[in-house]
Amino acid sequence: MKELLNKDVLQLQTSEIRAFNQYAVDNQASLFLTLGEPDFPTPxxxxxxxxxxxxxxxxxxxxxxxxxxxxxxxxxxxxxxxxxxxxxxxxxxxxxxxxxxxxxxxxxxxxxxxxxxxxxxxxxxxxxxxxxxxxxxxxxxxxxxxxxxxxxxxxxxxxxxxxxxxxxxxxxxxxxxxxxxxxxxxxxxxxxxxxxxxxxxxxxxxxxxxxxxxxxxxxxxxxxxxxxxxxxxxxxxxxxxxxxxxxxxxxxxxxxxxxxxxxxxxxxxxxxxxxxLDYDVKEMLDSYRLRRDYVYDRLRAMGVDVELPDGTFYILPSIKKYGMTSYEFCKQLVLDQGVALIPGSYFEADDYVRISFCVDRNVLEEAMDRLELFLSRLPKAEEQ
Ligand SMILES: Cc1ncc(COP(=O)(O)O)c(C=O)c1O
Known part of the structure; x- marks a missing residue:
């Protein structure tokens, strides 16, 4: 069948972000910091x-x-x-x-x-x-x-x-x-x-x-x-x-x-x-800012290299020092700790993983605790 279809379409990839999210679901992850979607209902x-x-x-x-x-x-x-x-x-x-x-x-x-x-x-x-x-x-x-x-x-x-x-x-x-x-x-x-x-x-x-x-x-x-x-x-x-x-x-x-x-x-x-267009987004923005600050502070305290985001509800810590591909890192994190992040390779940035922090504060706190535990057990590349 496929050989009859448009070759350019065959080259296209389906969403890897969605696929990784599904992988995490299939492997019983319990904390999802994956999708880029506000957790608020529409006003x-x-x-x-x-x-x-x-x-x-x-x-x-x-x-x-x-x-x-x-x-x-x-x-x-x-x-x-x-x-x-x-x-x-x-x-x-x-x-x-x-x-x-x-x-x-x-x-x-x-x-x-x-x-x-x-x-x-x-x-x-x-x-x-x-x-x-x-x-x-x-x-x-x-x-x-x-x-x-x-x-x-x-x-x-x-x-x-x-x-x-x-x-x-x-x-x-x-x-x-x-x-x-x-x-x-x-x-x-x-x-x-x-x-x-x-x-x-x-x-x-x-x-x-x-x-x-x-x-x-x-x-x-x-x-x-x-x-x-x-x-x-x-x-x-x-x-x-x-x-x-x-x-x-x-x-x-x-x-x-x-x-x-x-x-x-x-x-x-x-x-x-x-x-x-008449709705003031300030309340949502303030809430994202608090969550951004929390995740950033936690990552820094774990010794992770990360830039403070100027906006959005994403943060992109570097995992370079752990000497793993971003896919391997995210897969292990799902299997060991039930925490789902998105591999940076999907954004053509394999030294990083993406954390979506537009999730409930309790989920964020638990996910950061488990990430900290996961990192504390990982050897750094220079120690391997
Ligand atoms: C950078 C960027 N551009 C575009 C989109 C698509 O947004 P929309 O829902 O308006 O199609 C997204 C959605 O995640 C995005 O992150």
Whole structure:
């Protein structure tokens, strides 16, 4: 059967994160710090807006681009929070950031064109680039505090380079690209006419000041494609809604793909998204900050090398000194202690493991106790 199918599809991988989570379930793990999903329910005001919309029979097709009311609300929100000016014609409502990134790549790429990603990277990017017949080129930022220098970027740019995907704050590191890294990208966009696909799904979940986004630089604005989501800030992962913001001509082309694949995003969920934009995420953010501080302090006390995340609900400790692959480390931790983390290799960062700290505080405390015990029994690479 398979030999009859599309060879490019056969090359794609199913989600390794989900698969490892299942491995942990199958092996009776009891503490899961695996998935990137808020542990809060969706706020009442958002659910009520969806129910109200259903009661008003908002169950017909919406415009393919998304309801004008939601796109206007997004423009106002982006102006208030990121100080960027966009019109509703420059916004398209998508099925999460996943569809926004996928459609952006499909709109941009001719076969064989290259897209740069920064490692550690969310696995979706490589798969979507491949799916759209592009070539994924990665830059390892792990030796540079997860930041980018001009040399690192210029070393991989070729005449075939079409775009760079950035994700700040980043899944899995939790760090943000600093002003200097963003300047490097800004200069490269101007010099090489590169597009930037800016995956900003965590930019409301930030514990420090957010640097000026690239879309604020009006001279490169037409090269900036912003992908955004309601999933993470508003605990709406299952609602499947996000948006894409870009130059109007880009949106007009992207809309063709979106329209033929999906028609439009669910109408009553778009109404709920309008209510979401009015919801203040501070309470959730404060709770993530407390959990981040707790996990960071515990890891440091265990003698683990780790950077303090600027945002998200992930932290990425280094396991380099234990001389194991990240898969072997995570597998042993499941089997010995029933604690499930995610191997860094899934993010192209085998010296690390990802901890998702958006879980109950008691689970976090117990998991850290067991991790401490596990580490205390592991010989360090230099002792082996
Ligand atoms: C960095 C990053 N981008 C995109 C997504 C996809 O989000 P959505 O639910 O909006 O499709 C995720 C989800 O985990 C993510 O971590």
């Amino acid at each position: 009442e005001s958002i659910k009520e807006a969806a129910i109200d919309s259903l009661n008003r029979n908002q169950t017909r097709y919406s415009s393919a681009q998304g309801s004008l009311e939601l796109r206007e609300a997004i423009c106002a929100f982006e102006k208030k929070t990121n100080r960027v000016d966009y019109s509703p014609e420059e916004v398209m409502i998508t099925v999460g950031s996943t569809e926004a990134i996928s459609t952006a790549l499909a709109t941009l790429l001719n076969p064989g064109e290259e897209v740069i990603i920064l490692q550690p990277a969310f696995p979706l990017y490589r798969q979507l680039i491949q799916m759209n017949r592009g070539v994924c080129v990665s830059i390892d930022t792990s030796e540079n505090q997860f930041q980018l220098s001009e040399e690192m970027l210029e070393a991989v740019i070729t005449p075939k380079t079409k775009a760079i995907i950035i994700n700040t704050p980043n899944n899995p590191t939790g760090t943000m690209l600093d002003a200097s890294s963003l300047k490097v990208i800004y200069e490269a966009v101007k010099k090489h006419e590169l597009f930037v696909i800016s995956d900003e799904v965590y930019n409301q979940l930030v514990f420090t000041e957010l640097p000026k986004p690239l879309s604020q630089y009006t001279d490169i604005k037409k090269y900036i494609i912003t992908c955004q989501s309601f999933s993470k800030p508003y605990a709406m992962t299952g609602w499947r809604i996000g948006y894409l913001i870009a130059d109007q001509e880009f949106i007009e082309e992207a809309l063709k793909i979106h329209q033929y694949v999906l028609s439009c995003v669910n109408t009553f969920i778009q109404d709920a998204a309008i209510a979401a």
